[in-house]
Amino acid sequence: MDKMIHTFKKIVDNPISKFLIRHMLSKCKKDNKSKLEAALEHYITGDNKCLLCKLDSYILGYIIKKGSEAFGVDEEEVKERMKDPYWTMGLINVLKGIATFGVKKPFVPGSPFQVVWNITQRCNMNCKHCYESKGNSEELGKEDVMNIIDIISSEKIPILAFSGGEPSIHPNILDYIEYASEKGLYVAMATNGFIFSNKERCKEFEEAGLKFVQISLDGLNPKTHDEFRGVNGAWKRACEAIKNFSKTEVFVEVATTVTKNNYKEILGMVDLVEKLGADWLMLYNFVPVGRGSKNVDMDISPKDRYRLLEKIYALNYEREIEILSTAPQFASVATKKSGEIIPTHFYNPKYESNEIRQLADFIGGCGAGRFYLSLEPNGDIYPCVFFPHDEHVKLGNILEDDFREIWEKNEVLWKLRNRNLLKGHCKTCVNRDICGGCRARAYAYFSDVCAPDPGCIHNEKWMEIKNERRYINKSSRHHRHKRKIKI
Ligand code: SF4
Ligand code: SF4
Numbered sequence: 001m002d003k004m005i006h007t008f009k010k011i012v013d014n015p016i017s018k019f020l021i022r023h024m025l026s027k028c029k030k031d032n033k034s035k036l037e038a039a040l041e042h043y044i045t046g047d048n049k050c051l052l053c054k055l056d057s058y059i060l061g062y063i064i065k066k067g068s069e070a071f072g073v074d075e076e077e078v079k080e081r082m083k084d085p086y087w088t089m090g091l092i093n094v095l096k097g098i099a100t101f102g103v104k105k106p107f108v109p110g111s112p113f114q115v116v117w118n119i120t121q122r123c124n125m126n127c128k129h130c131y132e133s134k135g136n137s138e139e140l141g142k143e144d145v146m147n148i149i150d151i152i153s154s155e156k157i158p159i160l161a162f163s164g165g166e167p168s169i170h171p172n173i174l175d176y177i178e179y180a181s182e183k184g185l186y187v188a189m190a191t192n193g194f195i196f197s198n199k200e201r202c203k204e205f206e207e208a209g210l211k212f213v214q215i216s217l218d219g220l221n222p223k224t225h226d227e228f229r230g231v232n233g234a235w236k237r238a239c240e241a242i243k244n245f246s247k248t249e250v251f252v253e254v255a256t257t258v259t260k261n262n263y264k265e266i267l268g269m270v271d272l273v274e275k276l277g278a279d280w281l282m283l284y285n286f287v288p289v290g291r292g293s294k295n296v297d298m299d300i301s302p303k304d305r306y307r308l309l310e311k312i313y314a315l316n317y318e319r320e321i322e323i324l325s326t327a328p329q330f331a332s333v334a335t336k337k338s339g340e341i342i343p344t345h346f347y348n349p350k351y352e353s354n355e356i357r358q359l360a361d362f363i364g365g366c367g368a369g370r371f372y373l374s375l376e377p378n379g380d381i382y383p384c385v386f387f388p389h390d391e392h393v394k395l396g397n398i399l400e401d402d403f404r405e406i407w408e409k410n411e412v413l414w415k416l417r418n419r420n421l422l423k424g425h426c427k428t429c430v431n432r433d434i435c436g437g438c439r440a441r442a443y444a445y446f447s448d449v450c451a452p453d454p455g456c457i458h459n460e461k462w463m464e465i466k467n468e469r470r471y472i473n474k475s476s477r478h479h480r481h482k483r484k485i486k487i
Contacts, residue, residue: 009103011062011063011066012063012066012067012098012103013098013102013103017063017098018098018099018102020056020059021036021095021096021098021099022099023035024036024039024056024060024095025096025099028049028050028052028053030050030053031049031050031053034092035052035053035056036056036060036092036095036096037088037092038050038053038056038057039053039054039056039057039059039060040057040060040082040088040091040092042054042057043057043060043061043064043079043082044079044082044083044088045083060095063095064078064091085184086158086159086186087158089156089157089158089184090109090113090158092110092156093109093110093111093113093156093157093158094107094109094110095110096109096110096111096156097109097110100408103362104362104417105361105362105419105433106362106363106364106365106370106417106419106433106436107362107363107370108370108417109370109371110156111155111156111157111407112157112370112371112372112373112407113157113158113159113367113371113372114157114158114159114160114161114371114372114373115152115157115159115160115161115372115373115374115375116161116163116190116372116373116374116375116384116385117148117160117161117162117163117374117375118132118163118164118165118374118375118376118377118385119139119145119162119163119164119165119167119170119173119176119377120139120164120165120166120167120169120170120377121135121136121137121164121165121377122135122136122164122165122166122169122170123164123165123166123169123192124166124169124192124194124231125166125192125194125229125230125231125234126229126230126231127192127216127218127228127229127230127291128228128230128291128292128295128298129228129257129259129286129290129291129292129295129298130290130291130292131287131289131290131291131292131385131386132164132165132290135165137376137377137378138377138378139170139377139378140377140378140379140399142172142175144379144399145172145176146176146179147399148375148379148398148399149176149179149180149183149185150183151398151403152180152183152185153180153183153184153185155403155404157185158185158186159185159186159187159188160180160185160186160187160188161187161188161189161190161212161214162176162177162187162188162189162190163189163190163385164190165377166191166192166194167189167190167191168189168191168194168195168196168201168205169195173189174204174205174208175208177189177205177208177209177210178208178209180209181208181209181210181211182209186211186212187209187210187211187212188210188211188212188213188214189205189210189212189213189214190213190214190216190255191213191214191215191216191241192215192216192229192234192238193215193216193217193237193238193240193241193242194231194234194237194238194241195241196213196215196237196240196241196244196245197236197237197240197241197244198244199244199247202241202244202245202248202250203248205250206248206249206250210250211250211251212250212251212253213245213250213251213252213253214253214254214255214282215238215241215242215245215252215253215254215255215278216229216238216254216255216256216257217235217238217239217242217254217255217256217269217273218256218257218259218261218262219235219261219262219265219269220262220265220268220269220272221235221265222234222235222236224261224262224265225238227261228259228261228262239272239276242254242273242276242277242278243276243277246276246277246278246279247277251279251280252277252278252279252280253278253279253280253281253282254273254276254278254280254281254282255282255284256269256281256282256283256284257284257285257286258283258284258285258286258300258305258308259286259298259299259300260297260298260299260300261298263300263304263308266283266308266311266312267311267315269281270312270315270319270321270323273321274319274320274321278321279321279322280321280322280323280324281321281322281323281324282324282325282326283308283312283323283324283325283326283327284325284326285305285325285326285327285438285441285455286298286299286300287386287438287440287441287444288441288444288445289386289387289388289389289440289444290388290389293388293444299455300455301463302454302455302456302457302459302460302463303457305327305329305455305456305457306329306333306456306457309325309327309329309330309333310333310337312325313330313333313334313337314337326438327438327455328365328366328434328435328436328437328438328453329431329435329437329453329455329456331360331364331365331431331434331435332431332434332435335431335434360433360434361433361434362433364433364434364435364436365419365432365433365434365435365436366384366416366435366436366437366438366439367384368383368384368386368387368416368439368440369383369384369412369413369416369417369439370416370417372384372385373395374387375398376389378397379397379398379399379400380394380396380397380398381394381395381396381397381398381401381406382394382395383395383412383413383416383439383440383449384439384440386438386440386441386444387439387440387443387444388440388443388444390443390447392412392447393412393443393449395410395412395413396410412449415449415450416439416449419432419433419436421450422436422437422450422452423448423450423451423452424451424452424453424459424462425452425456425458425459426442426452426453426456426458426459427452429458435456437452437453437455437456437459438453438455439453441453441454441455442454445462446462
């Protein structure tokens, strides 16, 4: 198996292959798209293309064949997947990553796979954990928003997720969804569901091109949820929204932020969410940023987190609904429990093939700054939506700075992409390639993107340190130096 990976690396990670892939990234005037896209289309469907792009398609076919063999996947299955335009964008990104950065561990694609855009800070709720702290920050006009969507589409980033604040109350959101969808993006949206207790509103969003909706539900009953969200009736309307969207073609994920207030309700919620008709239940790790930094006591202990991950992992074998977690430690739990591999923490297909372990080592674990980026309402870029809005981790602004320059050279991104720089147990952990700890939590607690994730059972002493409140927020840097705590 190692030999296969080694062979694949030899085939693609050499100057000639990288040159060929780079050449394919330029535009073919005859086919009016990148040579890579034209070659892929010829490879997948046999579409007629110019002679040179047809030739490129044979080289590409060879690389894909060897890649499929290396990871134990059937080439025909890969071809079938590639008929989906979003997968094609993903493959272009992978090839662009190989040409630009080589076959690295962890792997860095040519552009992220997903951008989450907090399109507004405005909101109709007052949640205790809100990473955006609800506000009225500067928002971009329509033309700027469309320009950013153009950048995202030209960078072949397949998924654009609108978030907030509450994106559904933005007056132009339907236009933005429609435009992004026309540009070929897979459009998702995270919402508290309040306005979607009205079926007609669900229909409007579906017709605009929404493919995936994430609806927050933070408790098994109105008491827990409404108290957390600060609005009476919020739970009832979120449940109705889940039911309504489940009757449409839109993929429905229920998002639950796990805190001390609700973690005992999670197992009951699996029944509820399944009954409401959702496709996925995603358990979000609480990250103490924004308003959450004032409610840090809500964070559950590493042991409770681990036990919960174990339970939900086991439930996946019994239930229709898929239960996932944004805690990257979920991958460690899966490996320990069954030897099963969960290559990413936002999407967890289970693989039986041993070769996939190799793949997971390349793509697994925290994807901040590799597979994900986030945008603020004014276009500021961060590595992941859960990072605090701190100048030290701001990567630039998508309208003012060159996107490629940021993606290829930004220092914070390269720190996040280098697991040798990790600290605490994350540095030496056997699971660091498939987990690596949540970098947003590490930064929220220690103001250091390489710090240990204090939510893991292997980093318990760091959980103790974080319990000293002074380690939270910007002043933590000062205190860390002062007390010479060695991370
Ligand atoms: S020590 Fe770090 S890398 Fe290992 S399982 Fe815990 S969080 Fe993940
Ligand atoms: S920082 Fe990493 S692990 Fe944490 S939520 Fe973002 S992508 Fe996931």
